[in-house]
Amino acid sequence: MDVVALVDCNSFYASCERVFRPDLNGRPIIVLSNNDGCVVARSAEAKALGIQMGVPAFQIEGEIRRHKIAVFSSNYTLYADMSRRVMETLRQFSPEIEIYSIDESFLKLDRTQDLLAIGESIRSTVRKWTGVPVSVGFGPTKALAKLANRLSKKSAGVMELTTREQQDEALATTAVSDVWGIGAASTNKLLRYGIKTARDLRDADDVWVRKLLTVVGLKLVHELRGIPAIDWEETVSPKKGICCSRSFGESVTTLEGLQQALATYVSRAAEKLRRQNSLANVVTIFFHSNPFNGDEPYQRSGVIAFPTPTATTNEMIRFVSDAAAKLYKPGTRLKKAGVILTGIVENSNCQLSLFYERDRQHDTALMSALDKINDRFGSRTMRFGAEGIDPKWAAKFEKKSPRYTTRWDELIEVL
DNA sequence: TCTGGGGTCCTAGGACCC
DNA sequence: TCTGGGGTCCTAGGACCC
Numbered sequence: 109m110d111v112v113a114l115v116d117c118n119s120f121y122a123s124c125e126r127v128f129r130p131d132l133n134g135r136p137i138i139v140l141s142n143n144d145g146c147v148v149a150r151s152a153e154a155k156a157l158g159i160q161m162g163v164p165a166f167q168i169e170g171e172i173r174r175h176k177i178a179v180f181s182s183n184y185t186l187y188a189d190m191s192r193r194v195m196e197t198l199r200q201f202s203p204e205i206e207i208y209s210i211d212e213s214f215l216k217l218d219r220t221q222d223l224l225a226i227g228e229s230i231r232s233t234v235r236k237w238t239g240v241p242v243s244v245g246f247g248p249t250k251a252l253a254k255l256a257n258r259l260s261k262k263s264a265g266v267m268e269l270t271t272r273e274q275q276d277e278a279l280a281t282t283a284v285s286d287v288w289g290i291g292a293a294s295t296n297k298l299l300r301y302g303i304k305t306a307r308d309l310r311d312a313d314d315v316w317v318r319k320l321l322t323v324v325g326l327k328l329v330h331e332l333r334g335i336p337a338i339d340w341e342e343t344v345s346p347k348k349g350i351c352c353s354r355s356f357g358e359s360v361t362t363l364e365g366l367q368q369a370l371a372t373y374v375s376r377a378a379e380k381l382r383r384q385n386s387l388a389n390v391v392t393i394f395f396h397s398n399p400f401n402g403d404e405p406y407q408r409s410g411v412i413a414f415p416t417p418t419a420t421t422n423e424m425i426r427f428v429s430d431a432a433a434k435l436y437k438p439g440t441r442l443k444k445a446g447v448i449l450t451g452i453v454e455n456s457n458c459q460l461s462l463f464y465e466r467d468r469q470h471d472t473a474l475m476s477a478l479d480k481i482n483d484r485f486g487s488r489t490m491r492f493g494a495e496g497i498d499p500k501w502a503a504k505f506e507k508k509s510p511r512y513t514t515r516w517d518e519l520i521e522v523l
Numbered sequence: 524t525c526t527g528g529g530g531t532c533c534t535a536g537g538a539c540c541c
Numbered sequence: 542t543c544t545g546g547g548g549t550c551c552t553a554g555g556a557c558c559c
Contacts, residue, residue, distance in 0.1 A: 141527035148527070148559095164526040182527085209559045291557050322533060324556085351529055400526055446528090503527095531558080540548080 109219040111246050111270060114253040115198055115230060117191075118241045118261065120211035121149035124190045125180050127239035128512045128520055136177045140165050143355050143503045144181050181505035189513045193238045201230055206342050214250060216340070219270070227266030246270060250338045251331030254288040255279075255306065279307035279332065289328045294321055306332060346384045346452065352377040353446020356501040359398070360442040366395060367432050368496035371425045374447045375495060378421040379482075381449055382475060387417035389451025393428055393435075398443035406442075408435040415464035417453055420471040421478070425494050486515075 117123060121139040126132050136153035140146065146162050157175055159168060165179070172179060191210045198205055204216035217226065227244035234242050245257025246268035252275065259278055260267035269275050285295040287306045297320055303309050309317075310332040318326045327337035352373040360366050370393055381388055391414070396407035410431045418424065428447065481490045510518035 143525085143527075145526055162527090166525040169525095212559080289557070293556060322556095324533065347530075349530075353528065355527065398526090401524090444527095529559090532556085534553100534555085536552090538549100538551085540550105541546105 110216050111219040111223065111248060112250055112253040113202075113215040113217055113223075113227070113230075114208075114245045114247075114250070114257040115213050115215060115234075115242050116245075116257050116261075117194060117211035118243055119149055119151050119155075120191075120240070121180075121182065121187055122151040122154070123240050124187050125178070125183075125509055126151065127190070128509065129178075132178050136175055137180070138165075138172075138177055139180045139182060140507070141182060142505075143357055144506055145355065148182065179507050181508040183505075183509050183511065185511045185514050186509065189511075190238065190240060194234055194240055194242070197234050197237045198230070200233065201226065204340075204342065206340060207344075214253065214340075217246075223268045223270065224266055227260075227268075231265055241265075247275075248334040249331040249336045251288055251328060252334065255282060255286075258282075258286065275334070276307065279310055280305055282306040284309050287328070287332070289324065294325065297321070346386055346454075347380070348450070348452055350377045350380050350388070350449040350452070351446060352380075353394075353444065353448075354503055355444045356442065357504040358500045360395075360445070360501045361440070363433060363436045363438070365496075365499065365501055366436055366442060366445060367429045368494065368499055369445050369501055370395075370428045370432055370447060371492060371494040372496070372499075373445065374424045374428050374449075375421050375491060377447050377449050378419055378424055378475075379479065381452070382419045382479060385455045386452045387419050387455055388449035389414055389417050389453065390449070391424060391428060392448040392450065393431055393445070394448075395432075395435075395442050395445035397441055403441055406437070406440045408437075410435050413451075416466075417451070418471075419455070420466075420475060422474075422492060423466065423471065425492060429494065 122137040125137055125139065134153065136157055137151040138147050138154050138159060139149040141148045144165055146164050147159060150159050150161065154177060157171060159171065171177065187210060195207055195213055198213050198215060202215040202217055206214040208214055223246045227246065230244050231242055234240060243257055243260045243265045245253050245255065245260050247253035247256045248270060252269045255278060256267045256269040269278050282305060284290055284298050284303055284306055287309060298309065303312060309329060312329060314326060314329070317329050330337040354373065356369065360369060374391065390411060392409060392411050394407065394409035397403045397405060399405065412427050412431050414427065478490055482488065512518060512520050
């Protein structure tokens with residue numbers, strides 16, 4: 109008989125920063141989103157100060173100074189590498205592992221084992237091998253493991269919800285809004301009918317739930333009852349949409365700037381596309397003004413179908429730049445732009461066109477050379493001129509820590 | 524002055540077909 | 542007075558997640 113464990117890294121980004129800065133032990137830490145915009149991670153000390161997830165950094169400048177909060181820009185290279193280390197460590201405990209996000213994994217374990225002891229062992233091993241603190245929740249389903257994990261963070265860091273009694277108590281004391289999969293919209297609907305706790309939801313009528321929350325909600329209710337309804341996905345399936353979008357460090361006010369930004373984003377998206385061995389049929393571009401600063405709202409988007417499926421960056425840049433020129437209105441201040449690749453197909457089953465010819469072999473060779481160079485010497489070592497050189501619109505990361513684990517020249521120094 | 528980014532899944536409704 | 546029925550496919554939009 110199986111049991112599901114959910115292992116979740118505590119305050120992941122903040123914890124990654126602390127691993128390399130032991131001087132920050134006990135100090136509140138926050139990590140900011142792109143452009144040093146919003147708070148996306150908070151250490152336990154920062155949470156205790158009442159710093160909310162998602163608040164704009166400029167709104168809490170006073171608190172930051174008063175409490176000497178350590179502030180970091182996002183260092184995705186570091187977090188991705190630390191995540192890989194944590195996940196590799198978790199494989200020691202079960203061959204059946206589903207990496208759910210950068211800081212969470214589901215593991216399948218044998219129910220006959222002493223779960224609390226296993227949980228402790230996971231915590232101490234990951235801590236010792238990577239420096240990252242984790243919490244562990246056990247349950248018969250993913251939703252219950254998730255809930256157990258949530259509750260574990262308020263106590264010893266390990267919690268199991270495997271018996272009916274444990275579940276009854278935990279569900280009764282959990283607000284329905286705290287259930288995994290129940291967001292603001294569903295919470296409002298449920299509260300209107302007097303469903304306040306996770307236990308109320310678990311005990312609701314199937315037909316009624318399906319009508320109110322569709323099959324997604326019904327699956328969730330089954331999970332809360334201990335009946336697995338959410339699939340186990342160990343293999344990463346290829347993405348069906350690949351998006352790359354960014355807010356600008358400085359407003360873009362020219363077509364040229366917009367085209368550079370879009371070229372940069374489509375390059376990144378194409379890179380991801382090639383990495384999963386796919387081609388795209390369609391690219392959507394979008395851009396808009398700043399919705400916060402009182403500027404006239406302005407937004408445009410366009411959908412471009414490629415003549416044949418492609419993963420060739422320079423080909424994409426041409427289509428994207430042409431479309432941008434058609435959509436762009438001079439005299440606007442743009443804050444954000446992005447591209448989305450869709451209509452994604454496997455590289456092997458690609459429908460060619462009779463009337464559109466490109467030297468596909470040449471394209472493939474060029475892209476493969478480009479990817480190899482960037483893999484070896486670092487991302488964006490070689491790129492297209494259309495992306496611009498050191499552009500002003502590029503996002504700001506003014507408080508970024510070194511890439512301690514992935515760059516020889518940024519290794520930690522012990523003096 | 525300063526407000527993130529990248530995904531998945533489901534449903535409703537329209538277009539189109541026989 | 543009478544005005545079919547049953548499908549598929551696509552898209553936009555909503556909801557949710559980390």
